[in-house]
Amino acid sequence: xxxxxHLNDPDAPQANSIVVAVTAFVLDDQGRVLLIRRSDxxxxxxxxxxxxxxxxxxQTVVRETREEAGIDVEVTGVVGIYTNPNHVVxxxxxxxxxxxxxxxxxxxxxxxxxxxxxxxxxRWVAQxxxxxxxxxxxxxxxxxxxFERRQxxxxx
Numbered sequence: 001x002x003x004x005x006h007l008n009d010p011d012a013p014q015a016n017s018i019v020v021a022v023t024a025f026v027l028d029d030q031g032r033v034l035l036i037r038r039s040d041x042x043x044x045x046x047x048x049x050x051x052x053x054x055x056x057x058x059q060t061v062v063r064e065t066r067e068e069a070g071i072d073v074e075v076t077g078v079v080g081i082y083t084n085p086n087h088v089v090x091x092x093x094x095x096x097x098x099x100x101x102x103x104x105x106x107x108x109x110x111x112x113x114x115x116x117x118x119x120x121x122x123r124w125v126a127q128x129x130x131x132x133x134x135x136x137x138x139x140x141x142x143x144x145x146x147f148e149r150r151q152x153x154x155x156x
Contacts, residue, residue: 002092003040005136007084015088015098022057023048023103023139024065025079025146032124033143034108035133036068039120044133046103046142047071049118061104069122070114073106079146080154087138103142 006012023046026034035044049064051057058075065073080103087099113122125133127147135143145154 001040004090005041005043005087005138006090007087007136007138009086012086012088013090013096015085015096017095018098018100020051020057021049021101022051022060022064023101023142024061024073024075024106025103025142026065026071026073026106026108027146028108028124030124030126032126033146034065034069034071035123035125036115036119037121039118042120042134043139044125044135045139046146047119048101048103057102058104061106065106066111068116068119070111070116071108072110074109075104075106077105078153079103079105079142079150080156082138082142082154082156084138084156099138101142103146105146 036047038045047065047068051060061075062073065071082101084099089097115122
């Protein structure tokens with residue numbers, strides 16, 4: 001399913017859903033962040049996705065990171081909560097989702113880099129390489145906040 005992200009776009013369609021979602025800010029032992037290239041929009045992003053029924057939110061982080069990137073993680077904290085109503089995601093099935101995403105910090109504990117139906121490329125990326133990648137500004141904000149190692153989570 002294709003998706004189009006609208007950020008501060010006055011012509012964006014009206015949101016018709018809000019879904020609890022997560023992203024995982026995972027650093028390897030060299031300080032590189034785990035990123036996937038999304039198959040639905042070809043942009044680089046933190047691994048993540050929607051919470052399933054019957055699942056604790058930390059389980060969502062673990063499941064989505066394993067599914068999209070092949071890496072097993074343990075959740076260690078919260079980077080921030082991202083709820084910008086001016087950021088909506090338009091899906092080809094007619095859903096227009098208002099952003100509601102909790103970005104967690106996590107440590108890698110196993111697995112190997114692997115793509116999935118949702119990722120065409122997976123890699124560890126140095127902070128200095130980020131400017132050379134196509135990343136949605138909302139996602140880049142989460143990545144930048146993760147590298148800042150904030151004392152308190154971002155709420156916005």
